[in-house]
Amino acid sequence: MNIELFIQLGYVVAAGLFIFGLKMLGSPDTARRGNGISAIGMLVAIVAALLDQGIVQYEFILGGMIVGGAIGAIAARTVAMTSMPEMVALFNGVGGAASGLVGIAALSIADSSFTYITIILSILIGGVTFTGSLVAYGKLSETIGSGALTFSGQKFVNALIVIGIVASAVMFVMDPSNTNMLYTVVGLSLVFGIMVVIPIGGADMPVVISLLNSYSGLAACAAGFAVDNNVLIVAGSLVGASGIILTQIMCKAMNRSLSNVLFSGFASVSTTVTEVEGEIKPISVEDAYYVLEAATNVAIIPGYGMAVAQAQHVVKELMELLEANGCEVNYGIHPVAGRMPGHMNVLLAEADVPYDQLLEMDDINPRMETVDVAIVIGANDVVNPAAREVESSPIYGMPVINVADARTVFVLKRSMASGFAGIENPLFYKDNARMLFGDAKESIGGLVREFS
Amino acid sequence: MDVFSYLLFILMLSVFLGFELINKVPATLHTPLMSGANAISGITVVGAVALAGSGNADLAQWFGAGAVALASINVVGGYMVTDRMLGFFKKKEG
Numbered sequence: 041m042n043i044e045l046f047i048q049l050g051y052v053v054a055a056g057l058f059i060f061g062l063k064m065l066g067s068p069d070t071a072r073r074g075n076g077i078s079a080i081g082m083l084v085a086i087v088a089a090l091l092d093q094g095i096v097q098y099e100f101i102l103g104g105m106i107v108g109g110a111i112g113a114i115a116a117r118t119v120a121m122t123s124m125p126e127m128v129a130l131f132n133g134v135g136g137a138a139s140g141l142v143g144i145a146a147l148s149i150a151d152s153s154f155t156y157i158t159i160i161l162s163i164l165i166g167g168v169t170f171t172g173s174l175v176a177y178g179k180l181s182e183t184i185g186s187g188a189l190t191f192s193g194q195k196f197v198n199a200l201i202v203i204g205i206v207a208s209a210v211m212f213v214m215d216p217s218n219t220n221m222l223y224t225v226v227g228l229s230l231v232f233g234i235m236v237v238i239p240i241g242g243a244d245m246p247v248v249i250s251l252l253n254s255y256s257g258l259a260a261c262a263a264g265f266a267v268d269n270n271v272l273i274v275a276g277s278l279v280g281a282s283g284i285i286l287t288q289i290m291c292k293a294m295n296r297s298l299s300n301v302l303f304s305g306f307a308s309v310s311t312t313v314t315e316v317e318g319e320i321k322p323i324s325v326e327d328a329y330y331v332l333e334a335a336t337n338v339a340i341i342p343g344y345g346m347a348v349a350q351a352q353h354v355v356k357e358l359m360e361l362l363e364a365n366g367c368e369v370n371y372g373i374h375p376v377a378g379r380m381p382g383h384m385n386v387l388l389a390e391a392d393v394p395y396d397q398l399l400e401m402d403d404i405n406p407r408m409e410t411v412d413v414a415i416v417i418g419a420n421d422v423v424n425p426a427a428r429e430v431e432s433s434p435i436y437g438m439p440v441i442n443v444a445d446a447r448t449v450f451v452l453k454r455s456m457a458s459g460f461a462g463i464e465n466p467l468f469y470k471d472n473a474r475m476l477f478g479d480a481k482e483s484i485g486g487l488v489r490e491f492s
Numbered sequence: 493m494d495v496f497s498y499l500l501f502i503l504m505l506s507v508f509l510g511f512e513l514i515n516k517v518p519a520t521l522h523t524p525l526m527s528g529a530n531a532i533s534g535i536t537v538v539g540a541v542a543l544a545g546s547g548n549a550d551l552a553q554w555f556g557a558g559a560v561a562l563a564s565i566n567v568v569g570g571y572m573v574t575d576r577m578l579g580f581f582k583k584k585e586g
Contacts, residue, residue: 051538058532059509065525066516072578075528079571082535086567089538095545100557104544105537108564115565116572121580127573128527135533135566141559142536145543148552154496253526260536265499267539273499274506275535281510282529286522375519382522386577394584400519 043091050088051271057081058275062282068395085271121390122347125249125379126180129173132252136169139259144226146266147216155266156213160225162262164205167229168236169255175237176248180379186242194239195303201232240301243344243421245379246290247301254283286381293375293401295427295438318469323476325483328450329490331474335412338362339404341372341441342384345418345454349480352391355417358484359393361491370397372404372414372441374422405442414446416467417480418453424465449473452480524577531570537563 058081064074095101119127143162150156178184205228212221240248257279264272291298332338340359346352359369371393377384385398399407408414416423419441426433427440443449449472467473476483517525540563544556 058535059513062510062513062529062532065521065528066513066518068518068521068581068583071521071524071581072575075524075531075571075574075578078528078532079575082531082567082571085535085538086541089541092542092545094542096547097545097553100544100553101541101560104540104557104560105564108561108566109568112565112567112569113572116569116576119573121577124523124527124573124577128523128530131527131530131566131570131573132533134562135530135536138534138540138559138562138566139536141555141562142539142543145540145552145555145559148543148546250526253530256530256533260533260539261503263536263539267542268495268499269539270499270502272535272539273502275532277503277506278510278513279529279533281507282514282525285511285514286526289519289522373519380523381526382519382524385520386523386580389577389580389582392580392582395520395581396584398520 043093047088047091050084050091051269054081054085054088055271055274057084058278062278085275121386122350123181124386125245125383126177128380129176129180129249129252132249132256133170133173133177135256136166136173136252136259138166139256139263140166140170140226140229142166142263143266146263147222149267150216153213156216158262158265160209160212162259162266163222163226164209164229165255165259165262167226168233169252169259171230171233172237172248172255173233173252175234176245176252179237179242180245188241188244189238194235198232198235201228201235204228205232236302239303242379243376244294244301246376246381246383247287247294247298249380250283250286250290251298252283254280254287257281257283290376290381293439295435318466318471320468321474323450323474325476325486326490328474328476329487331448331450332362332367332413332487333365333491335362335367337368337410337412339370339372339408339411339414339443339446341374341377341414341416341419341423341443342388343374343377343417343419343422344379344383345420345452345480347378347383347387347418349418351417351481351484352387352393354481354484354488356388356391356393357488358491361488365491370399370404370407372401372443373398374401374419374441377419377422401439401441405445408442408445411446412448414443414449416443416449416451417484420453420465423467425467425470426465429466443467444470444472447472450476452476452478452483454479520581524574524581527570527577528574531567531574534563534566534570537567 061078064070208221208224261276427438540559
């Protein structure tokens, strides 16, 4: 059997293992094995690639693999679960950069216009993914401000960049010896990645991360065209498709279109004033304890504030005490709660909360009327009844968790400042709402002490 | 059939397959799905090794080696962190 056929068969096996692994990721019972199967697929693909007879020198390959593998392993072992969003952003960016570099390196073997086009595509998508992810990383880790950065003429500048990219790309493909055009594409792609992400605010990050995830796959896919490799195309498009689906889910959960998220921050609508009737009713930890002690059904609705306060472990303690007291406890997780898809689920899973108690929005809402106490921890916009009741509200139409249907609502909140979107929350003024002010971790810690 | 249309054919089929597979993933697994998918996008290492080891054109070799390093971060880091996360997911006992 000749070696080329053997390599191709290896790629087929690898692609099959990726598909099978992704399928097993669809259920919590099999997900871990699925990830392992996908990793075996990757190993098969890499071994097959190393058999390539065009490879005459292994030093560069081994050096790269050892350095990269060590960095990846250390990062994966040491990262805290609360830092997962920025970690995923960083990994996306690294993947994009890798595909962009493959594109540049493939110039040495390029021989047709078609190849040059695919090389340009992989550089473009890879570059945008790289710098876009770095900006997302900065925003998520708060090393740069997490707010939306907009300036007048932003759309105009972006349009100019796009025109510049297209023009220099076309000129490069027509005359590949003109490397200045290539450098222009590289530079503009990197700038464009920054420009696309800076106008997007922290609360919209779930959309951006999903989209960049998709781009990192598409970049690999483009690189696959550039080097004529089908396993890159299969794997890259699987990742691309998965990122696009997550992006769609996130947009739907915010009742906004993708272009609305990408091109207009909430800033333009924050002037809307909603008149809210009623008054804020604070509650002490002690009184909250008496209410919880009598409750038989409690729903906990976490938001980004729970991640910031690192309150997930103490929340789990409270849950155990409530359950020991004969109370049923469930969690209601909004799809865009936190900074990335599934952020809350990972945090609570780390705190040993069984995943079958983490209910999706559509499952918890019908049950809300039977809930004695709904505890909102560091969530705001995702429980804002204005989304259902106030037509003039900028978030009107967004699906929310209907905590106001519960008999009593406790809202754990640092202060009365409005949520990320800068929208007044009528929930706090409802008759059955009680505000428990202070750091979420300390408030819940106080409740735990009352119980024990 | 030339290479181009054959590759496009693969692209089309895999995109549809990807949509079908991912649509069924529950919200609770979205983060591990994302980091697991990200690890798969490190497949670009396969394209990079051939270029890094080609032994010709210095610049291509260096870029290829850089791509191998970056993609290896993706592959190793992505799979390990996904595994770590999925280790946390437990069902209620009893």
